[in-house]
Amino acid sequence: MGRRSLKNIRQEEIARALYRCLLKKPFSKTTIKDIAKEAGVNHGMLHYYFKSKEEILLYFLDWVVAIQLSGFRQWYKSRHVDNLPFEKALTLVLNYTTKKITLNEDLAKLFIEIWEIALYNKTVKKKLQYVYHAWIDQLAIIIGKETNEKIANLLSAATIAFLEGMSLFSIMLRGKYPINTIIDYFEKRIETIIKMNIM
């Protein structure tokens, strides 16, 4: 992807290190030195590239979101989802979402952490709202092919709420409930539910 400045490289390394840290500890218990150690750099460096611990978090969030978004867009293009008929497009997108996002345990953990931070941090909350907006809008476009916009939005939000709930359960109830089965079950019926709701 061409040349990036050392600053960008380092900042991303630090974001990547924070990612690994958050799989072990909550952000509040992750110290600057933890992140530095994980990144293999001196802890003073983190303050050279970021003004504060919170700045690292904010950069990290943007980085994670950008990666997910770009991953999704690349896949979306490569499968020509735009040109597919409603049923096919819906199935494909839901499948991508559940496999790559909902059931990605690292991501699920990460998002639970982010939810909590967002509770008391407006900037983080805004970023999270942006993500859900984008996600709901994207799915609403597909659903909107078979129903009116208002209902499509409503169904899209409901579907994603359900998937986020399942994502939560995949972490909290792992091994206790057949998360995958439940998701499969609903993937197969969501099309019907959507069409049912037209009436």
Next chain:
Amino acid sequence: MGRRSLKNIRQEEIARALYRCLLKKPFSKTTIKDIAKEAGVNHGMLHYYFKSKEEILLYFLDWVVAIQLSGFRQWYKSRHVDNLPFEKALTLVLNYTTKKITLNEDLAKLFIEIWEIALYNKTVKKKLQYVYHAWIDQLAIIIGKETNEKIANLLSAATIAFLEGMSLFSIMLRGKYPINTIIDYFEKRIETIIKMNIM
């Protein structure tokens, strides 16, 4: 329920204080002194009644869960839900759940906090699993009247996942999406979805 020891009274006061604290700050930023102040007792006392800050949290969790459970059970009995026909029982229970739990913003905030703590704390995770077990089982009993047990469990878990997702959205997307409308919409259709899934 008869006499309770002073210790029990104090412990509950402290749990209640923690509840109020958690509406303002995450647990990690809530200090022993914050809780003590909110409870109107000396902070040294907290270590007299509890071994550590974590013990307060664990007691608090049990207390919150017990309150919710007893509230539900009392309501359940008073409405004789056990004797109602399937449709009526389902409607009533879902209505209670959405109004008292899903859309209770204080509780929603609290649970996001608890989810996060559970990520990295096995004891908290176990308590949370117990709560979801109890909840899913309860709903599954009602749904089970119209379908087989396995499917009932699956549908119950899915419904509660959806409600937890909506609870999350009610906090994160408040004002941006018509949370209440979405929930109303689905309350009206869940019966159909359940019956549909029998086939």
Next chain:
Amino acid sequence: MGRRSLKNIRQEEIARALYRCLLKKPFSKTTIKDIAKEAGVNHGMLHYYFKSKEEILLYFLDWVVAIQLSGFRQWYKSRHVDNLPFEKALTLVLNYTTKKITLNEDLAKLFIEIWEIALYNKTVKKKLQYVYHAWIDQLAIIIGKETNEKIANLLSAATIAFLEGMSLFSIMLRGKYPINTIIDYFEKRIETIIKMNIM
């Protein structure tokens, strides 16, 4: 006088410790731990009794000023300066001032430090202004017995400026100039200068 709270006792001990520290190092290089060590207490204590390092400084300033003021007032009363004739009162007060303040090397050092802090710290500056106000006013009252108020104020301020300059020199030029001789010389002539200025 009578009973003082432990808090007051500790705060004063800390102020006293800071006093000793400032004879060795500037405030900016004096660490919280230095003060704690000098006071013989744990450094956490300093934050128990004071909100911040600056708060210690402010308390310290009030404490130093109060001590000097009370020392002066006690002496003033015990010598019945109020009832003495102009010449006697002036001589006595100047003598007290030069011996106890101007040529008190610890105090001189301390005040140079305070001057510097006051340069960039408004609260400290205000406290310092209060001290000089009180001092100038006090001397002006005595001088005012022989001249009009405006001139008395002017002469008082000039005298104290001279003494502060000598105080500075006593630290900076110790051993190089006969500070004591200069002060003696002027103590003897200030009366004449004052009277001369009436004309």
Next chain:
Amino acid sequence: MGRRSLKNIRQEEIARALYRCLLKKPFSKTTIKDIAKEAGVNHGMLHYYFKSKEEILLYFLDWVVAIQLSGFRQWYKSRHVDNLPFEKALTLVLNYTTKKITLNEDLAKLFIEIWEIALYNKTVKKKLQYVYHAWIDQLAIIIGKETNEKIANLLSAATIAFLEGMSLFSIMLRGKYPINTIIDYFEKRIETIIKMNIM
């Protein structure tokens, strides 16, 4: 005079930058990067031209003193003060001193800062002593025309102490006391005081 090395030019630029910095912050809070930024050079360069932060300060002091001294000497020559009668010379020199030094607020601030540093730094103290020596000697030469050397030195030191005290007051009591009036008042009487002291 003539060509100066790049090193010298840069060093002076850095000294000039430190001067501007010290009008905003004490030396202890002025960082190497602050100075570098003010000088418009890379902060690494400061360590190329100076061994340490303290070395910058020492160079800076010499630079300030040299500027003041050369300014004074130039003025002194241009006015042929050496050839003037006692009264005229005294008046002129005092006037120059009060206007250019005592009441120069930037310089006054700077010197308060230097006094404080000198308290705990022998090298700085030595430089300061040199300045006061030179200044006192210079004035003593003029005063000495009307009195014996010992008394002249004494009166010179006293006068400069007074001026330094007024300089302090001009910063600390600005707006609260009529500093200029006091100085005017004494400029007019110092000649009389000097002559009075002969007797």
Next chain:
DNA sequence: CATGAATGAGTTTTCATTCAT
């Protein structure tokens, strides 16, 4: 010469926990 990345010692501050009274 010039840059800015990197280091690490040192600073203030917070806070759970202990304990004497």
Next chain:
DNA sequence: GATGAATGAAAACTCATTCAT
């Protein structure tokens, strides 16, 4: 039981200094 004084480990952050390029 209750109080609040005391401890000390650990946190975020700063900054003079070094050094590879």
